[in-house]
Amino acid sequence: MSYLLRRIAFYVFTAWAAITINFFVPRLMPGDPVQALIAKEQGQLSTDAVHSLYVLFGLDKQQPLWQQYLDYWGQLLHGDLGLSFTFFPTPVTDVISSSVPWTLALVGVTTVVSFMLGTGLGVVAGWRRGSWVDLVLPVTTFLSSVPYFWFGLIMIELLAGPNSIFPSSGGYDPGVVPGWDIDFIGSAVQHSLLPALTILISSMSGWILSMRNMMVTVSSEDYITVAHAKGLSDRRVMLSYAARNALLPNVSGFALSLGLIVGGTLLVEIVFSYPGVGFQLFQAVGAKDYPLMQGIFLIITLSVLAANFLADLAYLVLDPRTRKEG
Amino acid sequence: MTEPLIEIKNLDVDYGLGDEAVHAVSDVTLTLHRGEVLGLAGESGSGKSTLAYGMTRLLPPPGVVAGGEVIYHDPERGPYDVLSLTNHELREFRWAETSIVFQGAMNSLNPVHRIGTQLTDVIKAHDPRGSAQARNARARELLTLVGIPADRMDSYPHQLSGGMRQRVMIGMALALEPKVVIMDEPTTALDVVMQRQILGQLVELRERLGFSVLFITHDLSLLVEFSDRIAIMYGGRIVEQAPAKEIYTNSFHPYSAGLLGSFPALRGPKRELTGIPGSPPDLRAMPTGCAFHPRCPKSFEPCARDLPVLGVPDVPGGSDREVACWLHPVR
Amino acid sequence: MTDKTGEVVLEVDGLSKHFPVRRKGRELLTRKARSVHAVDDVSFTLRRGHVTAMVGESGSGKSTVARLLAQLHHPTSGEIRLHGKPVNVKAGRRFREYVRQVQMIFQDPFGSLNPVHTVRYHLTRSLRIHGNANGNLEEALRELLTRVQLTPPERYIDKFPHELSGGQRQRVAIARALGANPEALLADEPVSMLDVSIRLGVLNLLRDLKERLDLAILYITHDIASARYFADETVVMYAGRMVEGGDSETVTQKPAHPYTQLLIDSAPDPDRPARADEVGGEPPSLIRPPAGCRFNPRCPHVMERCKTELPPRLEIGDEPGHWAACWLYADKSAAVASGEAAG
């Protein structure tokens, strides 16, 4: 019991620390939302508007930072994340909930696929060390060292076009109305192909690399030899004995990346104009949209912590030796 | 003598390739007969484990089998060379025909699977059609056989004591009722009660199932008691081979005699233990001639020069034994 | 022998270690936590210049006792005293201070050597940590290896553990413990993989050290004969408890506890044909150990009392210091006689 309580206290502390830091960090940044907006508009917004904006955002009254901090917690505990500045006066919750599904769908699916493919390839690459499979790693690393956006843009240039099945940007066709119908889903899937491919190709090599290295590490453990001696099929030895023991780092990495899914993949979303959270965060940072930033940070924090928890559980399941005895 | 089951012929096993190679097993010829327990004893580092793993092609890199044959006399398919099997055939051959208990048995269990799983998966691999229930029942049976309460099925290896892990491996080796069981120091961590119990079971099973055992151990008294024949290894070669009782009462090779003079007796008056002076040979720089000659109290002039070959000694009643020593010229 | 001989180095008092067992499924709901009673109420002393052998069933908690003494596990209850002072150190300087005096040889030489380090590294470290390599390190290394009969030393010094045979690894592990030059040595089956001649050499070496350096040794073994030859004192463990103790010759020649008798009888002996009355019964579960005397389900002399009451240590009386935890000896005067009869 006390172990459980300790874990809970641990997570609560981490969440508090992260949320606090996430409150103060953006506010340490120079500038304020109004100035950022004016700078962004480069003269399209007259300086007369400045005052109205300060009033609008409630920034005209000078509150000490700690007061704001307390207010923030007050709001937070009521489940209120405030109004976004960039999309004023839309509540942050609305802004986020409009983009989270996109990111979850795109990044979530690709993360899972990339993990599974990458780990699978890594298993084979480590198991068949010294054969042609060795080529897989440099090739995929080559692809993943290429900057996301560089790769994305080249893909757009090569694959997308007016008459191609790959649309170059957006989450769905401009004409389509979101809803659970064939048109929309088809269009959404179609629009996610290129970004998904980009994420997949550029993130897979990490999984391959770490899995391969671990496979090499465990490949000559005695229990592998025993497994061979038992006459188990090569597949079974590779998967259930070698890979199973080599899996721990990859799985913990995977759990962490699950937590970061909601954060989105900034550059890919930018390159493909994908309406996800990453892109929104990027904008929010640029616009000093504190409420939105905090909101996004909050969900990232919560999901990372949840993922961490998952990871902790995964260790226990995957490797009984990680359990603390006594 | 009963018919042979496994004939090891002139087996050479090296670690490493080319000039770097260490010849850990040289020119070993040994026959395991149907239904017999063959004890293999010898100096630590003399190549017993290497022989056992080499003949089953389980030696981890950089081990290589440099030559020789291992003929398995399959009662159904006739004799064939185990070293020539394809990987696929080898897989089917393993465990079903020969199972092996590794020396590091304590370490050879997969740390992330429960011991129950590890027992059942070998059964499953060779009999994919059996039911999970049957497999579980069998696994419990095996654990009880080796004296582990069946409620330990769900334990992970690290939760078991050294001896318990060894016993799990022994149980696993018997899972498929193979024709040959190779056991490399399987009882180092077992108390004598348990040891006797398990070996007793083994002997009983052997009588019932008719399998053969290659038993590697340092415990000579155990060998004398349980095995039919004993082979003694020294410096990568077999130096003597004889029925168990005969070796004990009348060993030919000075090294065997030295071993017997080194073990303490539990009963009777404490006697002075002699031991064998000198140190084991360096496999990279083997002494010329007989490898034991630098330590041999009886060495004489041919020993340092010529390698004695293993053969039936020219003595009365020695027809069922072999020795490689110039003191005992072969027939 | 110097005047320090006989001085108590390590003292163990009422030591217990229970390992929690993970609850599964249904059990999670009930609050009862199960545990493996690996060691229960173990007490003994290690003296300078003395070898105490510990024999007993596989899984009876011998290694656990050694690990407890090495401070690698922490006792559920009971106390360990070094030179009379209670110790319970987890890490840090005090821990190192402790291990400088108490070294352990692990049971499993396949697991206790780091696969990525060579023999040289392992030995150098043990010499260095405890400042025993002041002079010529190379010389010290050679000497260590030679002592454990890994000769010529050059051949082994730069090998990785996986390049050694089981016995060779075991000797490296011994050399490592010796390198630290301890006062007490906890040797967990140190020679189980050695052939008899080398085993003899190593045991002689230990005996020599014991005598010259007044080492206190805990010698855990299954080779009762070697305990007889090598140890001054022998304790017997069964299912987590000590069941008998006394000087080695007495315990091996006149075993008092029925389990010890069973043990001695079971030891292989080429000179004696195997006894017909085969051992019966199974080792007890340590998760739910039998009530009363733990040996009662297998004991040929079992009495009603054995099933309910835990027997205390009872003096046998044949030799000073010989005791057994068995109700057979409850009646002191009768004890001597029946002890003999049972043997």
Add this chain to the structure above:
Amino acid sequence: GGGGSTAKSNANGVLNIGMPNGPQTDNNNPYLSSSAANSLGYKNVIFEPLAMINRVKPTDPAQPWLATKFDWSNNYQTLTLSVRDNVKWSDGQAFTADDVKYTFDLLKATPGLNHNAIPFGDTTVSGNQVTATFTSPQFVNEYKILTDTPIVPKHQWSTFKDPATDAVKDPVGTGPFKLKTFTPQTVTLDVRDDYWQDKGQVKELRYTSYTDNNAQATALSTGACEWAFAYIPNAKQVFVAKDPAHYQLFFPADMALHGLWFNTQKAPFNDPALRQAINMVVNRQDIFNQGESGYFYPAVTNITGIPTPAGDSFIAPEYKGKDVKVDVDGAKAKLTQAGYTFDGNTLKDKTGQPVKLTLSDPAGWSDYQTDLEIIKDNVAKIGITATVDKANQDTWTKDVDTGNFDAVMHWTDGGATPYQLYKSIMDGDLYKPVGTPGVNGNYGRFQSPEATAALKAYAAAADDAGRTAALNTIQKIFVDNMPIIATSAANLGGEFSTKNWTGWPTTDNAYAAGQPTQPTALSVILKLRPAA
């Protein structure tokens, strides 16, 4: 988005408009710059102004819209309007003078919405007459009041709890279009049947918000988007060349500037002579062609910095036709005359220090960055070593705010007259000492009491003559002091395709601005005809 819809759009009467502003949220408040209606510009087809002033030709008379007549009196402090009859809100209710009063009062009462900071006084209604008063002369704000103040329906807005923060999800306006569907990416509007005037040929408007300029450019060049306002590097090649017959750029100048601002408080840039000399070597043509891809921000050539042709009529007689030309020798001469020396290739100021110049702008602003690279190259010709600091945007904003810079590319305010641009460059009222943040204009910390007085005189002048005189004075002060080097004018432009729709404004017929977000976009949409 896919290109499939382009071919059909004309048949269905669809016009595809785009802006590179990223995902939008459903809010249609025309007074919030953050609302989708504002950001994409469709507020202009829902809400209508009182009158339409074309900023491309600011001196043209205003075209009556919801007001049929408007008169200024009391030295531009009173505005009298006649409100149009027969106008219906899109929910069927009649549009009345009360709605105008409501709008004015709303802005007065809600500073957060009063984005033009108009000093509204009391507003009264009698019949279809509205009389609005202001607390100061509003000559310079005429455009903002008449054209940039969309009228909102009282009957809907008065139900809002807080008009500033209530999302206007269901906008009711007098304009020809009404909201059909909203998605964060695309907003679709339908034409109304009961619009008060000819509703034109466009049946449906689709506003798509692209994530950034690149996505917008791609959409334009594939034809998926037919009208947009975005910076496209090398637009002539990337966009126009894809379909030269149809793809067009229309980028008229606005009365606002982009230029190199000096920190006029910092030596040696506090010396007008140095600034003038630099002015003489900056190659505006290169900036226009390379930095602005030859179209985006039209080059400013007149020495007064007044953008042409929009501001032609404002230029003082003495400066008419006086264009700046690159004149390295002239600049050198000027510098030597002012006491500077040349040590080999290095310019040394009066104290003998080499003149060094740090040019900074946020890294992401690639056109400014290009401009700076060009300027850096240019000033090297007169021995000034310049470095370009690709600053972080926030740091840069802060530095500009506190006057911690040598020189930056920056913009000015704009308006229908040059008053706003000069005011934001030289107004002493906006002055804040170096180190004090919160400047709102006059980023260069320029101090000239005469300029401040002249600006005041212009805003408060009772007649045109007074204004002309004041403006001439301002121009002279500007030319003599050169507080900024005006390189480019802001634009009112847009990219469009004539493939499906014709009737767009052109240089010759600049009846409206090119930007789809300008109020005049409504005029454009009403004028479009399907291409043959």
Add this chain to the structure above:
Amino acid sequence: MAISTVDLQAAAGEAAPSPRPAKRQKFRFIANKKTLVGLIILGFYVLLAIFGPMLAPYDPDARSADLLSEPTSAHWFGTTHLGQDIFSQVLSGARGVVYVGLLAGLVATALAVIIGVSSGYLTNTGGEALSALSNVFLVIPALPLIIIVASILPSVSNTTIGLVIGLTSWAWGARVLRAQTLSLRGRDYVDAAKATGESTWRIIFFELLPNLTAVIASGFVGTVIFAVLSEITLAFIGVSDPTDWNWGTILFWAQSQQALAQGAWWWFVPAGLAIAVLGTALSLINFGIDEIVNPRLRNAGRIKGKSVRMRIGFTPVLGKAVLNERAD
């Protein structure tokens, strides 16, 4: 079944005394061809980083009249919209990328190792605290943090960028290492080292660390790639060394000028490829760690020019190797 005769002669002959102590090759590492190739590429990059700016034929800033010209003999990689020589920019840009990448990679890996392994090994509050620290760092968004640090510091140098990236990107590695450490710390050899009297940090660095090489190596490669990509991202949002070119800056310009849409592939492609090749080089070098992480792989080799494939569980039988490799 044919029984091949064993070449007794050969067996005896090879046993000839050669009392050579088992020697260990220090640079076995390089014996791996892939590793060698990787090292050569990396070496080339390092040379570029050192000498690149000197080798550049033009001042990378200098404008010329050749606007946006494609590769010619005068401009090998063509020019930018300002007429700057892209080849010179690529050469001068190597320094920033290699330096920042390696610096950040080293800093992050070092932190990950120290914090991750300690938090996995230590059972006390210290371990928990370190674990909480890495959790917090996982959650803190790196981007704003980097912007803040960059805007607080007076000048942004490559060192700053490298350090900032390194200091913000270690948490992931730390978590993964922690997991693996949890599994390792119960091993007998760790207990044995402890019982020998090794100090905690020594156990961490000398007993656990070598066994974590696999994870660390992949983490390092990953972090360097991540650092390089971050640096480019930073160049986008304006955090870069103003005095220096790096490939990120080149790509930034290319991207903001829509090089691809303009058909100016030469502007876009070289820098991206150069980055990718750097990553590939690292992954090739990674092959060299196999023998470190798994000493048993050290002795695999060839005999008489023919390589013998060592396979765990299937000991090669010399002369029958081909046979054994058949069908599996």
